[in-house]
Amino acid sequence: MATRAGPTRPVMSxxxxxxxxxxxxxxxxxxxAALAISFVLLNVLYFTSLRPxxxxxxxxxxxxxxxxxxxxxxxxxxxLALTSDNRFVLVEDGSVVAETPVDKxxxxxxxxxxxxxxxxxxxxxxxxxxxAQLNELRRFQVNGRVTSLKVAEDNTVVIGxxxxxxxGRFNVGRFDLQGNPVFTKRVGQDVNAVAVANDLSIYAxxxxxxxxxxxxxxxVWRGKAVKPLLQxxxxxxxxxxxxxxxxxxxxxxxxxxKTIWNQKLSDxxxxxxxxxxxxxxxxxxxxDGRLFMLNMDGQLFYQAKASxxxxxxxxxxxxxxxxxVSSNGEWIKIDLGLALGAQRQQAIxxxxxxxxxxxxxxxxxxxxxxxxxxxASAFHTARQIKQSKTAYLLIAPSMILILIFAYVPxxxxxxxxxxxxxxxxxxxxIGLDNFVRVLTKDPFFWVGVGNMVLLLVTGIIKSLTVPLxxxxxxxxxRWARVKYWMxxxxxxxxxxxxxxxxxxxxxxxxxxxGLLNETLKALGLGHLTRAWLADANxxxxxxxxxxxxxxxxxxxxxxxxxxxNINHEIFDAAAIDGAxxxxxxxxxxxxxxxPQLRLILFFTFLGSVQEYGNIWIMTRGGPGTATYxxxxxxxxxxxxxxxxxxxxxxxxxxLVVLVITVWRFRFSQQPDVD
Amino acid sequence: MTxxxxxxxxxxxxxxxxxxxxxxxxVIMMVTMSLKDSILIYGDFWAPPIPPMWSNYNRAxxxxxxxAARTITMAAVSIVxxxxxxxxxxxxFARLKFFGKEFLFYLVIFIFxxxxxxxxxxxxxxxxxxxxxxxxxGLTLFYIGGGQxxxxxILRAFFQSQPEEIFESARxxxxxxxxxxxxxxxxxxxxxxxxLAIMNFLAIYNDLIWPLLMLxxxxxxxxxxxxxxxxxxxxxxxxxxxxxxxxxxxxxxxIPILMVFAFGMKYYIEGLTSGAIKx
Numbered sequence: 001m002a003t004r005a006g007p008t009r010p011v012m013s014x015x016x017x018x019x020x021x022x023x024x025x026x027x028x029x030x031x032x033a034a035l036a037i038s039f040v041l042l043n044v045l046y047f048t049s050l051r052p053x054x055x056x057x058x059x060x061x062x063x064x065x066x067x068x069x070x071x072x073x074x075x076x077x078x079x080l081a082l083t084s085d086n087r088f089v090l091v092e093d094g095s096v097v098a099e100t101p102v103d104k105x106x107x108x109x110x111x112x113x114x115x116x117x118x119x120x121x122x123x124x125x126x127x128x129x130x131x132a133q134l135n136e137l138r139r140f141q142v143n144g145r146v147t148s149l150k151v152a153e154d155n156t157v158v159i160g161x162x163x164x165x166x167x168g169r170f171n172v173g174r175f176d177l178q179g180n181p182v183f184t185k186r187v188g189q190d191v192n193a194v195a196v197a198n199d200l201s202i203y204a205x206x207x208x209x210x211x212x213x214x215x216x217x218x219x220v221w222r223g224k225a226v227k228p229l230l231q232x233x234x235x236x237x238x239x240x241x242x243x244x245x246x247x248x249x250x251x252x253x254x255x256x257x258k259t260i261w262n263q264k265l266s267d268x269x270x271x272x273x274x275x276x277x278x279x280x281x282x283x284x285x286x287x288d289g290r291l292f293m294l295n296m297d298g299q300l301f302y303q304a305k306a307s308x309x310x311x312x313x314x315x316x317x318x319x320x321x322x323x324x325v326s327s328n329g330e331w332i333k334i335d336l337g338l339a340l341g342a343q344r345q346q347a348i349x350x351x352x353x354x355x356x357x358x359x360x361x362x363x364x365x366x367x368x369x370x371x372x373x374x375x376a377s378a379f380h381t382a383r384q385i386k387q388s389k390t391a392y393l394l395i396a397p398s399m400i401l402i403l404i405f406a407y408v409p410x411x412x413x414x415x416x417x418x419x420x421x422x423x424x425x426x427x428x429x430i431g432l433d434n435f436v437r438v439l440t441k442d443p444f445f446w447v448g449v450g451n452m453v454l455l456l457v458t459g460i461i462k463s464l465t466v467p468l469x470x471x472x473x474x475x476x477x478r479w480a481r482v483k484y485w486m487x488x489x490x491x492x493x494x495x496x497x498x499x500x501x502x503x504x505x506x507x508x509x510x511x512x513x514g515l516l517n518e519t520l521k522a523l524g525l526g527h528l529t530r531a532w533l534a535d536a537n538x539x540x541x542x543x544x545x546x547x548x549x550x551x552x553x554x555x556x557x558x559x560x561x562x563x564x565n566i567n568h569e570i571f572d573a574a575a576i577d578g579a580x581x582x583x584x585x586x587x588x589x590x591x592x593x594x595p596q597l598r599l600i601l602f603f604t605f606l607g608s609v610q611e612y613g614n615i616w617i618m619t620r621g622g623p624g625t626a627t628y629x630x631x632x633x634x635x636x637x638x639x640x641x642x643x644x645x646x647x648x649x650x651x652x653x654x655l656v657v658l659v660i661t662v663w664r665f666r667f668s669q670q671p672d673v674d
Numbered sequence: 675m676t677x678x679x680x681x682x683x684x685x686x687x688x689x690x691x692x693x694x695x696x697x698x699x700x701v702i703m704m705v706t707m708s709l710k711d712s713i714l715i716y717g718d719f720w721a722p723p724i725p726p727m728w729s730n731y732n733r734a735x736x737x738x739x740x741x742a743a744r745t746i747t748m749a750a751v752s753i754v755x756x757x758x759x760x761x762x763x764x765x766x767f768a769r770l771k772f773f774g775k776e777f778l779f780y781l782v783i784f785i786f787x788x789x790x791x792x793x794x795x796x797x798x799x800x801x802x803x804x805x806x807x808x809x810x811x812g813l814t815l816f817y818i819g820g821g822q823x824x825x826x827x828i829l830r831a832f833f834q835s836q837p838e839e840i841f842e843s844a845r846x847x848x849x850x851x852x853x854x855x856x857x858x859x860x861x862x863x864x865x866x867x868x869x870l871a872i873m874n875f876l877a878i879y880n881d882l883i884w885p886l887l888m889l890x891x892x893x894x895x896x897x898x899x900x901x902x903x904x905x906x907x908x909x910x911x912x913x914x915x916x917x918x919x920x921x922x923x924x925x926x927x928x929i930p931i932l933m934v935f936a937f938g939m940k941y942y943i944e945g946l947t948s949g950a951i952k953x
Binding site: 388390414654 | 679680682683686687689690693694696697698699700701703704715716719720759760762763765766767770771772773774775778781782785787788789790791792793794795796797798799800815816818819820822823826851852855876879880882883887897898901902917921924927928931932935939943946947
C-alpha cells in the first residue's frame with residue numbers, strides 16, 4: 001500500500017532538535033568547508049594555468065591552389081608535391097621555391113635513393129624522369145595507364161599499369177630508367193599499390209590480391225587481403241606494410257606473404273602508410289585527416305587529428321619532429337616529444353578528474369550523514385521511496401516503454417541532426433552543417449515549405465468551415481430523430497480507411513478512367529479534362545481538393561460536442577431578445593465553442609506539418625517537385641539511409657510544431673470561456 | 675413562428691443532404707466499381723453494376739485476407755498492451771501518493787511536446803539496432819510504446835474524476851491496489867477505454883508511413899501497404915489495372931472499421947462530444 005506505512009516497518013529515530021542541529025561540531029564543519037573550498041580552488045588553478053600547454057601540431061598552408069595528390073621528400077627539408085592541377089611544386093621549409101607545370105596527368109611519383117632523379121607515371125602510358133631541378137630527362141611508355149610506381153635501390157622502377165577499370169588487364173613490370181623491361185607480368189584487376197623489397201616486386205589490387213614477383217616475373221607468393229590494400233611500403237627488414245579501405249594496417253612477411261599482425265586504426269579508408277627508417281616506426285594517415293604512429297610490433301602509440309583533409313604523404317621525421325603533407329596542401333609538423341608528453345598528461349588528467357569526483361561524492365555523503373537535518377531528510381526520502389514500491393511497480397512498465405520508445409529516439413534525433421549519419425561513411429559530428437545545407441543549399445526543402453504553407457492555410461480553411469457548418473445545421477435541427485440519423489449518416493463515409501480514401505481520390509483524378517474526367521466529359525466539358533495529378537499546375541490543388549466536401553468527422557463531432565455543452569438558458573435568453581440566427585451564431589455559438597475551434601486549429605496545424613502519407617500515395621512528391629513537402633523529403637532521405645540529414649529536417653519541423661504547441665498551451669491557459 | 679422554424683429546419687435538412695451526397699460520392703463510386711467487370715468500367719464508365727460481379731470480391735479476399743489478418747492481430751495486441759499498461763500507470767498517477775510523482779508525471783507529459791517528425795528517423799535506427807525491424811512483434815512493441823503517453827494522460831484525468839470514497843472503502847476491505855484498478859477503476863472507465871481503443875485502432879489500421887519503413891519484406895505487409903501497391907493482374911486487360919478487383923479490395927478493407935464503428939460508435943461519439951478529449 002503505497003499510502004500507508006506497514007506495521008513492521010521500523011521507525012527511524014533521527015530527528016535531533018532543530019536548535020541543536022547547527023550547534024553540533026561547527027568547527028569540524030568549518031574545517032571541512034575550508035578544505036573543500038581550497039580543494040576546488042586548487043583544481044581550478046591546475047586546470048587553467050599549471051597544466052602544460054603546448055603547440056603539438058603546427059600547420060602551414062604551404063602549397064597554394066589545387067589538391068595535393070602526392071608528395072615526396074628530397075633531402076631533409078625539401079618536398080616535391082604534385083597537385084591535382086598538374087603542377088610540380090618544390091617546397092622548402094614550408095614555402096614554395098619553385099614550380100613547373102606538367103603536360104600530363106601524373107598519377108604516381110617516387111624518387112631514387114640518392115634523391116637525384118624523380119620518376120612519375122601518367123594516366124597516359126608515360127613514365128617520365130626528371131632531375132632534382134625538375135628538368136625532364138627522358139620519358140618512355142608502358143602498355144596502359146600507370147596506377148602506382150616505386151623506385152628500387154638498384155635504380156629500377158616497379159610499375160603497376162593496365163587498361164580500363166576492373167578489367168583484369170593489369171600488369172606489374174620492372175623497368176630500368178631507360179625503359180628496358182626486366183620483366184612484365186599480367187596480374188589481373190587494377191593495381192592499387194606496388195612496393196619493392198630488394199629483388200621482390202610486390203603488388204596489391206582492387207580484388208584484394210597481394211602478390212610478390214621475383215626478378216624473373218614469376219610469383220614467389222600470392223595471398224588475399226580481407227579488404228583491398230590501398231597503400232604499401234616496405235620496412236627495414238624488408239617486410240611489407242599495407243593499409244586498406246577499412247582503416248586497417250597490416251604487416252606482411254615478405255618471405256611468405258603471411259600477415260604478421262594487423263591493427264584497426266580508423267573507420268575511414270587509409271590514404272597513406274609509410275615506414276620511417278630514422279625512427280623505425282610506421283606512420284599512417286586516414287581519409288579523415290588523422291595521423292597514426294605505430295611501433296614495429298603493431299602497437300599504436302600516437303594518434304592525432306592533424307588536418308581537416310586526408311593526410312596524403314608522410315615526408316620523414318627529423319629528430320623528434322614528424323613532417324607530413326595533407327591533401328589540401330598543408331605542411332604539417334608534429335613535435336612528437338611534446339605530443340607523447342601531452343598524451344601522458346591526458347591520462348593523468350583523467351585520473352585526476354575521477355579521483356576528484358570520488359572525493360566530492362565522499363564529501364557529500366559525509367556531510368549528509370553528519371548534519372542531522374540533512375541526515376533526517378535523507379532517511380525520510382529513502383523511507384518514502386521504500387513505501388512507494390507499489391506505485392513504482394504500477395508505473396514501471398509504462399515508464400520503461402516511454403523511456404525506450406519516446407525518450408531514446410528523441411535524444412538520438414537531436415544528436416543525429418548534428419552528425420553526418422548515413423551508411424556510406426562513419427558517423428561524425430558535423431555541427432550545424434546539416435542545417436546550413438537544408439536552409440541554404442537544398443532547393444527541394446523550400447519548394448516543400450511553400451507547398452506546406454499552402455496545405456496549412458487551405459487545411460485550416462477546410463477544417464473551420466464545412467465541419468462547423470454541418471455541426472451548426474445538425475445542432476439546430478428541430479427533429480431529434482432526424483438529428484440523430486444525420487449525425488450517424490455523416491460518420492458513415494469515414495468508415496473508409498484513410499489510405500483507401502486517398503486511393504479513391506487518386507482514382508477519381510485518374511486521367512484515363514477517373515470519375516472527375518468522366519463527369520466533365522458527360523457534362524460536355526471534355527476540353528477541361530486533364531491528368532490532374534501528373535500536371536505540375538494542378539497537382540497540388542488536386543491534393544488540396546481531395547476529400548471534398550471535407551466534413552472531417554473528428555472536427556464535426558468536436559464542434560457538435562461544444563454546441564451541445566452550451567447552457568440552453570443562454571439560447572433562450574437570446575431568443576427572448578429576438579436575436580436572429582445569424583447574430584446568435586456570431587455572438588454566442590462561435591464564442592462558446594472557442595476552445596473547440598482552437599483544438600481543431602491546433603490539430604490541423606499538426607497534421608499539415610507532419611502528414612505526408614497522402615502525398616506519397618498520390619504523387620510521390622511529383623511531378624518533378626510540384627507536390628514536395630519537407631516531411632516527405634525527410635521520409636525519402638530515411639529511405640536513402642541519410643539519417644543525419646533526415647534528422648535535421650525532422651528537427652526543423654519539430655521546432656515549428658513545438659513553438660505552436662507551447663504558444664497554444666499558454667494561450668489556452670488564459671482565463672477564458674472554458 | 676413554428677411554421678417558419680419548420681421551414682428553416684427543412685432547408686437545413688436539404689443542405690445537409692446535399693453535403694452528405696458529395697461526402698458519399700467516393701463511397702458510392704467504390705461500391706459500384708467493385709461490383710462491375712473491369713472491362714465494363716473501361717468500356718462504359720457510367721453503366722450500372724448489373725448483374726453484380728461478386729467474383730471481384732473472391733479475388734480481392736484471396737489477395738488481401740492475409741495482410742488484413744496481420745494488421746488486425748497487430749492492432750488488437752497493441753491496443754491490449756496500450757490500455758493494460760497505461761491503466762496501471764494512470765491509476766498510480768491519479769490515486770496514489772509516491773515519491774517523485776510530480777517529476778515522473780512531468781516526464782510523461784513532457785514527451786507530448788516532442789512531435790513525431792523528430793522521432794521518425796531515430797526510431798527507424800533504433801528499430802534496426804534492437805532487431806525489431808521487419809518483424810510484426812517489433813512494430814507492435816513500437817505501437818504499445820508510442821500509445822502510452824496519450825492513454826496515460828486521458829485515463830489519469832478520468833480516474834481522478836472518480837470519487838475517492840469507493841477506493842477508500844475497497845482499501846478498508848483489504849483489496850490490493852491491483853484489484854482496485856481492475857475491479858473498480860477500469861469498469862467505471864469503460865466509455866473512455868473504448869474511445870481510446872477505437873482511436874488507437876484507427877491510427878494503427880490506417881498507418882502507412884511507419885509500417886512502410888518498418889516492414890520492407892512482402893511477407894510482413896500490413897493492409898495499408900498491400901492496398902497502396904495492389905495491382906492484381908488480369909489477362910483480359912493487358913497493361914491496365916483491374917479496377918473492379920482493386921475497389922473490391924477497398925470495400926473489404928473498410929469492413930473492419932465499419933464493424934468497429936458499429937460496436938463502439940456510441941462510446942466514440944460520447945467520448946469526443948463529452949469534452950473529455952479537449953484541451
